Amino acid sequence: MTPAAIEKDCTSKMSKAVEFLKQELRGVRTGRAHAGLVEHIKIVVASYGSTMELRELATISVPEPSTLLVKPFDPGTLKDIEKGLQTSSLGITPMSDGKSIRLPIPPLSGERRQQLVQQVKKMAEAQKIAVRNARRDANKAIEAEEKGKTIGEDDAKEAKDRVQKATNKFEAEIDGVVSAKTKEIEEV
Numbered sequence: 001m002t003p004a005a006i007e008k009d010c011t012s013k014m015s016k017a018v019e020f021l022k023q024e025l026r027g028v029r030t031g032r033a034h035a036g037l038v039e040h041i042k043i044v045v046a047s048y049g050s051t052m053e054l055r056e057l058a059t060i061s062v063p064e065p066s067t068l069l070v071k072p073f074d075p076g077t078l079k080d081i082e083k084g085l086q087t088s089s090l091g092i093t094p095m096s097d098g099k100s101i102r103l104p105i106p107p108l109s110g111e112r113r114q115q116l117v118q119q120v121k122k123m124a125e126a127q128k129i130a131v132r133n134a135r136r137d138a139n140k141a142i143e144a145e146e147k148g149k150t151i152g153e154d155d156a157k158e159a160k161d162r163v164q165k166a167t168n169k170f171e172a173e174i175d176g177v178v179s180a181k182t183k184e185i186e187e188v
Helices: 004-025 076-087 109-147 153-186
Strands: 044-047 050-053 058-064 067-072 103-104
Touching: 004 109, 004 153, 044 076, 067 076, 076 103, 109 153
Parallel strands: none
Antiparallel strands: 044 050, 058 067, 067 103
16 A cells, blocks of 8 residues: 555545534534534334434424424324434423424523533544544554555655644644534533
8 A cells, every 4th residue: 555545544534533523513502503403313213113313304494593493294203203302312392282393492501511512522532532543543554564665764754744744634623623613602
């Protein structure tokens, strides 16, 4: 494997870690209502005999800044959706009118905001570890190529330097995403 291929694979893994973090953070609650809060919640649908994401079962809209409205495509799944929302980690009690479900998003307390900031930081650290693991794997692959005499010592050093620069870039990107989300959470 050439150093360029190793680097490409490494940056691909690092990029996926950042994208995963961005997706995870969409589900972290802020003071405002948005569909990303609930669209990935898994709902067990007994009549279908499977587990599906909420966005596959209903339309999710934001009629007011502090309310989400969930309208099931199939009215028979309303009870399953309601049950799934109650058992989710959101901590919001759904209100059903027989056709749709309203989710009132209460304002966050200062203590809850701090808990969410800590949760975001833990998520970010997990993805930083994934980025560092990609760097470790790339460095091992470069060292193996160097031992196999397919690349020279100078080329191996340069490749490792480029991998480290990529690591720094992706860690900085993760920090940027976290600071933006933290600012959004702390906004009253």
